[in-house]
Amino acid sequence: xxxxxxxxxxxxxxxxxxxxxxxxxxxxxxxxxxxxxxxxxxxxxxxxxxxxxxxxxxxxxxxxxxxxxxxxxxxxxxxxxxxxxxxxxxxxxxxxxxxxxxxxxxxxxxxxxx
Amino acid sequence: xxxxxxxxxxxxxxxxxxxxxxxxxxxxxxxxxxxxxxxxxxxxxxxxxxxxxxxxxxxxxxxxxxxxxxxxxxxxxxxxxxxxxxxxxxxxxxxxxxxxxxxxxxxxxxxxxx
Numbered sequence: 001x002x003x004x005x006x007x008x009x010x011x012x013x014x015x016x017x018x019x020x021x022x023x024x025x026x027x028x029x030x031x032x033x034x035x036x037x038x039x040x041x042x043x044x045x046x047x048x049x050x051x052x053x054x055x056x057x058x059x060x061x062x063x064x065x066x067x068x069x070x071x072x073x074x075x076x077x078x079x080x081x082x083x084x085x086x087x088x089x090x091x092x093x094x095x096x097x098x099x100x101x102x103x104x105x106x107x108x109x110x111x112x113x114x
Numbered sequence: 115x116x117x118x119x120x121x122x123x124x125x126x127x128x129x130x131x132x133x134x135x136x137x138x139x140x141x142x143x144x145x146x147x148x149x150x151x152x153x154x155x156x157x158x159x160x161x162x163x164x165x166x167x168x169x170x171x172x173x174x175x176x177x178x179x180x181x182x183x184x185x186x187x188x189x190x191x192x193x194x195x196x197x198x199x200x201x202x203x204x205x206x207x208x209x210x211x212x213x214x215x216x217x218x219x220x221x222x223x224x225x226x227x228x
Contacts, residue, residue: 004157033215042118042203042218043158056215091157093216102148102160103216 004106006092012112013082020078021109025094032075033103034067035091036060043091049075082113117141118206120219128227133191135222137204140185144206148216149178149189152201161202162189191224199226 005024013019025032030051035043046065048056051072061067064082069075079086089110093103119138127133139147145166150158164171164178164187171178177190191198204219 035218040123040220042120042205042220045215045217048215093157102163104160105150105157107155107157 004092004094004104006090006106006109008109009107010110010112012114015084015113016081018078018080019082019111020076021090021092021111023075023077023092023094023106025074025092026104029094029096029104030072031095031097031103032069033093033095034075034077035093037089037091037108038087046077079111082111084113087111087113116219117144118204118217118219120204120222122222123220124223124225126225126227127194129196130193133189133194133198133224133226135189135191135202135204135224137187137189137219138185139187139204139206141206141217142182142185143208144217146207147178147180147187148205148207149176150203150205150218152203152221158203194224194226196226196228199224 007022032049034046037043045058046061047067049069052069064080067077089108091105091108093105095103117140148163149161151161152158162173162176162178164180169180180187201221201223203221205216207216
């Protein structure tokens with residue numbers, strides 16, 4: 001098991017373009033989280049899946065953001081019509097069922113909107 | 115509304131001494147508390163957790179203390195080592211599926227000086 005994998009590691013895009021990020025969680029982890037982190041801040045919760053069901057979405061997740069987890073395995077996070085304020089590190093994490101003994105994070109995708 | 119607060123953005127400790135990182139929370143419904151460590155350009159790494167039914171959990175050089183009445187927890191690192199220099203995030207979570215998102219504080223940058 002290689003841990004949580006995120007792709008790409010870096011993405012530079014022009015304002016107005018759409019971007020999609022992928023997250024492959026640790027196998028058999030049924031919980032998957034997306035977070036966003038900006039400089040000097042802690043990770044901010046965006047959304048959470050249990051298997052393929054999206055159970056919670058943050059108010060931070062505007063209509064331009066959508067996340068999916070088909071078949072309860074990998075997940076994608078799409079941002080449509082990107083804005084400069086979307087520039088951040090996007091982190092994915094997974095954890096097993098039960099008490100959150102510790103969600104395991106990927107290395108993140110750094111998005112820069114120019 | 116910051117549910118998890120780390121009021122010290124930075125801390126400098128001499129190598130070999132004890133490092134104490136503090137965290138306060140506001141939501142009495144949190145069941146689990148976690149500490150994560152983050153190096154630059156990497157995702158957060160789970161360090162140690164504590165259930166709300168305990169007041170102390172120890173793992174090697176790391177000990178977490180929980181004071182529920184004060185809604186306060188702390189992470190003790192002893193002895194501090196150069197490799198401990200990183201940003202430390204306090205986090206909190208519920209247990210059931212409706213409260214499984216992990217809420218992070220803004221982090222404390224720990225620097226271990228020789």
